[in-house]
Amino acid sequence: MVPATLAKSLVGICGRDGVILDEERLLVYESDALTAYRHRPGAVVLPRSTEQVQGAVRAVAEHGLPIVPRGAGTGLSGGAVALDGAVVIGTARMNRILNIDAPNRRAVLQPGVINAELSEAARVHGLYYAPDPSSQTTCTIGGNVAENSGGPHCLKYGVTSRYVTGLAVVLADGSLVKLGGQGRESPGYDLVGLFVGSEGCFGIATEIEVGLLPVPEGVRTLLGIFDRIDDAGQAVSDIVAAGLLPAALEIIDGPTIRAVEDSVFAAGYPTDAEAALVIEFDGMEAGLDHDVERAAVLCERAGAREVRSARDEDERMALWKGRKKAFGAMGRIAPDLLVQDATVPRTTLPSILRGISDIGQRYDLVVANVFHAGDGNLHPNILFDRRDEHELERVERASKEIMQLCVDSGGTITGEHGVGLDKKHHMELIYGPDELDAMWRVRRVFDPGGVMNPGKVLPEDTIPSEDTVLPVGTGGD
Amino acid sequence: MSAAVDSLASAVRKQEQGLLNCVHCGFCLPACPTYRRLGDEADSPRGRLYLMQAVVEGRLDPGAEAFQTHIGRCLGCRACEPVCPSGVEYGQLLELARQVGGNARRPPVFSRVLLRVFGTAWLARPAMFAGRVARATGLPALLTRIMAGRRPPKGARLAVAMLAASAPPPPLPSRTEDPPATVPRRLDAAKPTVGVLTGCVQAGLFARVNQATVRVLQANGYHVVSVPNQECCGALHAHGGDLEAARSLARRNIVAFEAARVDIVAMNASGCGAAMADYGSLLADDEAMASRARAFAGKVRDISQLLADRGPVPGGTVPLKVTYDAPCHLLHAQGVADPPSRVLDSIPGLEVVPLPGAAECCGGAGIYGLTNPRLGGWIGSDKVQSVLGTGASALVTGNPGCMMQIGAGLALTGAGIPVLHLVELLDESYRRGGLYGNAGG
Numbered sequence: 015m016v017p018a019t020l021a022k023s024l025v026g027i028c029g030r031d032g033v034i035l036d037e038e039r040l041l042v043y044e045s046d047a048l049t050a051y052r053h054r055p056g057a058v059v060l061p062r063s064t065e066q067v068q069g070a071v072r073a074v075a076e077h078g079l080p081i082v083p084r085g086a087g088t089g090l091s092g093g094a095v096a097l098d099g100a101v102v103i104g105t106a107r108m109n110r111i112l113n114i115d116a117p118n119r120r121a122v123l124q125p126g127v128i129n130a131e132l133s134e135a136a137r138v139h140g141l142y143y144a145p146d147p148s149s150q151t152t153c154t155i156g157g158n159v160a161e162n163s164g165g166p167h168c169l170k171y172g173v174t175s176r177y178v179t180g181l182a183v184v185l186a187d188g189s190l191v192k193l194g195g196q197g198r199e200s201p202g203y204d205l206v207g208l209f210v211g212s213e214g215c216f217g218i219a220t221e222i223e224v225g226l227l228p229v230p231e232g233v234r235t236l237l238g239i240f241d242r243i244d245d246a247g248q249a250v251s252d253i254v255a256a257g258l259l260p261a262a263l264e265i266i267d268g269p270t271i272r273a274v275e276d277s278v279f280a281a282g283y284p285t286d287a288e289a290a291l292v293i294e295f296d297g298m299e300a301g302l303d304h305d306v307e308r309a310a311v312l313c314e315r316a317g318a319r320e321v322r323s324a325r326d327e328d329e330r331m332a333l334w335k336g337r338k339k340a341f342g343a344m345g346r347i348a349p350d351l352l353v354q355d356a357t358v359p360r361t362t363l364p365s366i367l368r369g370i371s372d373i374g375q376r377y378d379l380v381v382a383n384v385f386h387a388g389d390g391n392l393h394p395n396i397l398f399d400r401r402d403e404h405e406l407e408r409v410e411r412a413s414k415e416i417m418q419l420c421v422d423s424g425g426t427i428t429g430e431h432g433v434g435l436d437k438k439h440h441m442e443l444i445y446g447p448d449e450l451d452a453m454w455r456v457r458r459v460f461d462p463g464g465v466m467n468p469g470k471v472l473p474e475d476t477i478p479s480e481d482t483v484l485p486v487g488t489g490g491d
Numbered sequence: 492m493s494a495a496v497d498s499l500a501s502a503v504r505k506q507e508q509g510l511l512n513c514v515h516c517g518f519c520l521p522a523c524p525t526y527r528r529l530g531d532e533a534d535s536p537r538g539r540l541y542l543m544q545a546v547v548e549g550r551l552d553p554g555a556e557a558f559q560t561h562i563g564r565c566l567g568c569r570a571c572e573p574v575c576p577s578g579v580e581y582g583q584l585l586e587l588a589r590q591v592g593g594n595a596r597r598p599p600v601f602s603r604v605l606l607r608v609f610g611t612a613w614l615a616r617p618a619m620f621a622g623r624v625a626r627a628t629g630l631p632a633l634l635t636r637i638m639a640g641r642r643p644p645k646g647a648r649l650a651v652a653m654l655a656a657s658a659p660p661p662p663l664p665s666r667t668e669d670p671p672a673t674v675p676r677r678l679d680a681a682k683p684t685v686g687v688l689t690g691c692v693q694a695g696l697f698a699r700v701n702q703a704t705v706r707v708l709q710a711n712g713y714h715v716v717s718v719p720n721q722e723c724c725g726a727l728h729a730h731g732g733d734l735e736a737a738r739s740l741a742r743r744n745i746v747a748f749e750a751a752r753v754d755i756v757a758m759n760a761s762g763c764g765a766a767m768a769d770y771g772s773l774l775a776d777d778e779a780m781a782s783r784a785r786a787f788a789g790k791v792r793d794i795s796q797l798l799a800d801r802g803p804v805p806g807g808t809v810p811l812k813v814t815y816d817a818p819c820h821l822l823h824a825q826g827v828a829d830p831p832s833r834v835l836d837s838i839p840g841l842e843v844v845p846l847p848g849a850a851e852c853c854g855g856a857g858i859y860g861l862t863n864p865r866l867g868g869w870i871g872s873d874k875v876q877s878v879l880g881t882g883a884s885a886l887v888t889g890n891p892g893c894m895m896q897i898g899a900g901l902a903l904t905g906a907g908i909p910v911l912h913l914v915e916l917l918d919e920s921y922r923r924g925g926l927y928g929n930a931g932g
């Protein structure tokens with residue numbers, strides 16, 4: 015519950031239907047897509063405009079309560095979860111595409127626009143928005159910016175940060191700042207770059223300018239079927255080493271294949287295989303078939319049982335659908351799922367995959383892998399049943415070991431799902447005190463009072479002892 | 492825990508064991524018309540499932556405002572089912588949740604009376620008759636014209652406009668130079684015996700659609716028999732959470748159709764079709780009826796499927812530009828996507844233009860437009876705008892609720908675009924083609 019005075023001013027700003035105060039209605043905002051963390055917010059505000067966001071932020075800040083931005087709540091690191099009765103500011107009603115500037119290939123949007131719907135709207139101009147998280151039919155661009163999201167095609171095209179060129183951000187005191195804008199390079203420090211990936215800790219993006227790309231002339235999709243997952247990992251390394259630049263290289267392992275094939279998104283992967291490798295090339299028609307041919311040969315050489323190509327657009331879409339809905343389809347093989355996200359050097363893939371499978375066996379757990387292999391971005395999914403306490407304990411231990419294995423091989427603790435609440439304590443596996451200290455200082459520049467999404471990303475026990483940084487706007491000279 | 496909460500709990504558990512449980516991925520959010528309009532996760536499928544789960548966990552009282560409001564606002568359109576990668580059977584959980592909610596707090600008198608009327612043949616007949624008489628006076632049509640332009644329609648205005656919209660459409664355009672069609676090819680092969688569900692609303696206000704259904708089925712080589720003693724399908728009761736009433740109607744229907752010895756139960760109202768195709772799960776715990784219910788459910792087919800199976804046989808020319816809106820209970824609940832277009836494509840002269848957002852609910856959703864007028868009105872006006880945008884001169888669909896909802900909305904714009912049932916259009920084509928004996932024209 016928030017204080018009555020705050021409730022009243024929020025209603026004054028966003029209208030009665032724009033503020034949720036009822037404890038019971040707030041239940042549904044307890045968690046994001048990582049349901050292991052549940053915390054009920056003090057209130058949820060659903061503004062329709064930047065001005066309403068500013069007003070709401072100001073009102074909450076005056077009452078000294080923390081603020082958590084929320085998009086579609088598809089995050090997988092607990093980022094949009096409200097700790098300590100924080101007020102959630104949701105962007106679901108700020109879902110308008112403000113402008114598509116086709117000749118300059120750019121679009122300006124409100125943060126609640128759904129990723130896939132931007133591409134849909136741009137398609138009539140022959141353009142699309144390249145970063146394509148598997149959750150793209152649901153997740154918001156605001157969430158993508160905050161998480162610096164990637165997706166299968168980011169192997170060739172790069173992640174969100176490459177496409178965000180300007181932002182309007184409401185800071186913790188309710189002030190509005192414009193970062194970047196008007197296309198490509200802004201002189202001075204790259205504050206847009208700093209904001210992308212800030213996981214809701216720096217402010218709320220209320221307007222986002224992004225770059226669009228022309229829809230590629232041609233696309234070819236291949237499917238390699240492997241009896242051993244190491245071989246699929248090897249094929250990935252070989253394809254990249256050969257200098258080919260596929261748009262996507264995705265591995266789906268045996269347990270995942272079986273889950274997908276059992277769901278409504280069955281894509282026709284053989285269920286007795288141990289790995290399927292989806293390879294996609296796109297770009298100018300000329301040369302595509304040659305690339306496909308070379309990739310097919312490399313797969314066969316690495317031990318593929320079979321290499322097929324999608325015969326038509328329908329087959330291609332089906333192949334992708336199975337991949338993109340894989341996470342949801344896992345609900346089919348176990349009641350609970352812990353999805354991991356780590357990035358490792360691509361060349362270590364075969365040995366890490368073997369290592370993960372060993373860990374799974376040792377703890378008697380099924381670990382299903384579906385991931386962006388080309389980037390070395392792993393998503394081991396540990397399947398379990400939370401009602402079995404012993405199993406839960408094994409899951410935690412296995413999860414830690416997997417993480418350690420990735421870090422020891424020169425990898426890092428997240429590829430694209432962010433740190434949020436879930437990985438905050440893994441940060442010290444990667445960074446020393448000096449680096450964490452620097453991050454705290456940057457965070458304080460944007461949010462001197464620690465109002466924005468507190469308790470996320472950086473572990474509290476690493477807060478620098480003397481906070482010497484002056485709040486924004488007080489002038490440092 | 493009450494018995495109703497128990498059965499919701501056991502259904503949630505069953506889905507968990509069947510591993511059809513919600514993983515909270517959020518993929519269903521954009522598919523949900525109420526979430527799209529309201530932007531509150533409590534009005535999304537994921538949110539509603541979360542509230543149900545909270546009731547089952549004992550964290551939420553089903554009488555609470557939150558549960559009543561958000562479960563109450565669900566259209567029951569089941570657009571959330573086909574997009575769910577975990578295969579959550581939302582529709583089934585919703586009915587149980589409505590039952591739990593209804594036990595905890597009596598639904599408004601208005602919906603109770605309406606459900607009573609539909610469920611009781613001797614009450615429904617006079618009510619429908621009164622409706623027909625009122626419609627025949629031309630008063631609703633007149634009122635609708637007077638009210639045109641003021642949007643969105645609500646309450647009594649909507650009810651009047653819906654009644655007006657159930658009237659037969661004006662004559663469709665024809666081309667005199669068209670030659671009469673050839674006599675249909677004979678279909679000597681298997682002649683399955685079909686019984687048609689006449690339905691309560693359909694029989695009451697859309698008798699012409701039922702008659703057309705019989706004629707087009709016969710023209711396509713089906714042997715149609717009458718099925719006495721059939722009842723309302725119980726869909727509205729089940730959606731409203733009165734599962735006991737729904738079960739008792741289901742039992743009586745099963746007995747009636749068994750007695751008529753039909754191979755196929757034909758549906759021209761997709762809301763009823765979806766409900767009857769679910770009789771198997773509705774009566775799963777009724778030992779005496781469970782297997783009969785499953786067998787019955789297996790015979791339920793939508794009229795568009797039956798026609799598409801036979802081609803359908805072609806008729807005469809209907810030179811008309813139409814657009815088609817997919818009823819939720821056909822597309823999402825029964826997964827019938829292609830057959831209606833195949834039927835439309837078979838009609839000579841007909842131009843079919845795509846309807847943007849055809850897969851989205853029109854807001855009719857049974858008695859939703861009457862129980863949730865504001866939200867239903869918004870959703871309805873979006874559909875109407877989308878129809879107007881196509882430039883079509885008639886809208887075709889396959890469910891009386893949708894016909895009335897969209898028809899009312901269209902009538903209130905004053906655009907003069909009629910709403911036709913798929914079989915009405917085919918029937919007209921057959922009449923023109925001389926398939927019923929008389930010459931075309």
Ligand SMILES: Cc1cc2nc3c(=O)[nH]c(=O)nc-3n(C[C@H](O)[C@H](O)[C@H](O)COP(=O)(O)OP(=O)(O)OC[C@H]3O[C@@H](n4cnc5c(N)ncnc54)[C@H](O)[C@@H]3O)c2cc1C
Nearest residue numbers: 085086087088089093148154156157160163164214219430
């Ligand atoms: C099935 C599934 C598949 C997924 N696949 C991928 C994938 O392939 N690649 C990938 O990168 N991610 C993936 N994700 C994770 C998730 O979808 C992304 O992180 C996505 O960007 C989150 O968007 P959202 O709108 O749901 O944000 P939320 O979950 O609501 O929020 C995420 C974070 O962003 C912050 N935030 C939200 N809006 C704003 C704003 N306007 N301003 C500032 N901060 C804001 C929140 O505070 C929170 O910290 C997947 C998730 C699921 C469930």
Ligand code: SF4
Nearest residue numbers: 513514516517519575
């Ligand atoms: S799509 Fe299915 S699994 Fe995902 S949140 Fe919705 S109901 Fe749950």
Ligand code: SF4
Nearest residue numbers: 523565566568569571
């Ligand atoms: S049935 Fe329709 S209105 Fe109800 S939750 Fe599903 S999509 Fe939304």
